[in-house]
Amino acid sequence: MKKLKVSLPQQPYPIYLKKGLLEEIPNRFKEKYPSKRLALITDENVEKLYGRKLEEELKSNGFKTQLISIPPGEQSKSIRTLEEIYEKLLDFQITRGDILLTLGGGVVGDVGGMAAATYLRGIPLIHIPTSLLAQIDSSIGGKVAINLPRGKNLIGSFYHPQEVYIDPQLLTTLDKRYFRDGLAEIIKYGCIKDKELFHQLLAFPNEEQLFQNIEDIIYTCCKIKSHIVEKDEKDAEERMLLNFGHTLGHAIEKYFHYEKFTHGEAVALGMYNITKKSEEQCITQKGTAEGIKQLLKKYHLPHKMPKIDREDLIKTIGLDKKNRGQYINIVLLEKLGNGFIQKFSPEEIERMVFIEKD
Ligand SMILES: NC(=O)c1ccc[n+]([C@@H]2O[C@H](COP(=O)([O-])OP(=O)(O)OC[C@H]3O[C@@H](n4cnc5c(N)ncnc54)[C@H](O)[C@@H]3O)[C@@H](O)[C@H]2O)c1
Numbered sequence: 001m002k003k004l005k006v007s008l009p010q011q012p013y014p015i016y017l018k019k020g021l022l023e024e025i026p027n028r029f030k031e032k033y034p035s036k037r038l039a040l041i042t043d044e045n046v047e048k049l050y051g052r053k054l055e056e057e058l059k060s061n062g063f064k065t066q067l068i069s070i071p072p073g074e075q076s077k078s079i080r081t082l083e084e085i086y087e088k089l090l091d092f093q094i095t096r097g098d099i100l101l102t103l104g105g106g107v108v109g110d111v112g113g114m115a116a117a118t119y120l121r122g123i124p125l126i127h128i129p130t131s132l133l134a135q136i137d138s139s140i141g142g143k144v145a146i147n148l149p150r151g152k153n154l155i156g157s158f159y160h161p162q163e164v165y166i167d168p169q170l171l172t173t174l175d176k177r178y179f180r181d182g183l184a185e186i187i188k189y190g191c192i193k194d195k196e197l198f199h200q201l202l203a204f205p206n207e208e209q210l211f212q213n214i215e216d217i218i219y220t221c222c223k224i225k226s227h228i229v230e231k232d233e234k235d236a237e238e239r240m241l242l243n244f245g246h247t248l249g250h251a252i253e254k255y256f257h258y259e260k261f262t263h264g265e266a267v268a269l270g271m272y273n274i275t276k277k278s279e280e281q282c283i284t285q286k287g288t289a290e291g292i293k294q295l296l297k298k299y300h301l302p303h304k305m306p307k308i309d310r311e312d313l314i315k316t317i318g319l320d321k322k323n324r325g326q327y328i329n330i331v332l333l334e335k336l337g338n339g340f341i342q343k344f345s346p347e348e349i350e351r352m353v354f355i356e357k358d
């Protein structure tokens with residue numbers, strides 16, 4: 001078992017990483033949380049694969065549990081789904097002395113975490129991430145959110161879990177498209193902080209070989225994210241680096257109504273196209289964009305900007321949470337492995353997001 005820690009002064013929490021960890025959870029909880037009642041939030045896919053079995057085993061270990069299953073996919077990051085979760089938590093009469101467990105990908109973690117952060121003004125939360133993206137990104141750092149039609153993650157909070165349990169074994173059932181979603185965020189870490197990781201991803205002959213090394217890759221990503229969150233929990237500066245590719249990426253997701261592109265695909269588009277632009281403006285070292293393009297193509301992630309109404313794009317970018325006053329903060333690369341935050345005026349941003357056809 002590998003263990004990391006997010007050492008936040010008010011609420012440090014452990015991250016456990018081990019193949020087969022899911023099966024150990026009922027016994028671990030029996031020792032750690034004997035009298036707690038557990039609400040288990042998952043989605044309909046993960047419920048069938050893992051949720052029902054986990055609930056049964058928790059029950060046979062004496063826990064009173066309530067399984068709450070939401071439709072899979074981005075559309076569940078909505079006020080309507082959140083309200084449905086609230087109603088079920090109310091029926092279950094969960095209290096602040098109990099635990100809300102999320103078992104799923106980033107969508108379950110975000111909307112389930114939002115419920116934990118707000119129901120009764122806060123219920124203790126534990127994440128059991130089941131997608132690659134959730135294991136290397138969304139289950140750590142405390143960002144929880146839902147979308148509005150006009151913008152991504154516009155409603156949310158910083159609400160950290162008490163613990164995170166990562167079982168890479170669960171990735172064996174993950175659809176390739178969503179495995180690649182997680183790869184986009186791993187590529188992001190390589191771009192902003194770790195060029196060795198970037199080159200390692202390039203060096204794997206194929207996804208199968210990469211998967212052989214997934215536990216070490218997950219550990220590396222969790223370490224990078226934990227370190228950044230410890231330095232800047234609330235996105236004041238350094239943590240914005242984790243948003244590389246997201247200014248354009250979130251605008252793309254929203255423009256296509258959170259349907260056409262997954263989050264990882266949109267972030268891939270954002271990372272490449274903003275770097276192409278910043279290279280053209282001699283902000284980024286020549287050749288960086290081409291390197292990103294090669295890696296995205298290797299793992300079947302998109303790089304060609306879809307046709308988007310410019311006004312809509314500019315308007316959505318104007319809502320980005322990294323903005324401060326009239327200025328828009330965008331994460332750029334000086335070179336591979338070295339991200340930084342650049343401030344743009346609204347006029348300057350027009351030049352940055354006018355994307356010619358590739
Ligand atoms: N809070 C954060 O810090 C943070 C970080 C990154 C991304 N996110 C958010 O995460 C979301 C994307 O997360 P995602 O890529 O996990 O998408 P997701 O939660 O929609 O999961 C993708 C699909 O895989 C299925 N699935 C999940 N685990 C599975 C498994 N083990 N086996 C088989 N199927 C499985 C799900 O049912 C779903 O159909 C976006 O909303 C993004 O904004 C949040």
Ligand SMILES: O=C(O)C(=O)C[C@@H](O)[C@H](O)[C@H](O)COP(=O)(O)O
Pocket residue numbers: 137141143145152153185235239240242243246321
């Ligand atoms: O944890 C962070 O900080 C991130 O930016 C991680 C991102 O990968 C993730 O998509 C996050 O939800 C985006 O944050 P937001 O503040 O732009 O909603």
Ligand SMILES: [Zn+2]
Pocket residue numbers: 185246263267
């Ligand atoms: Zn992301």
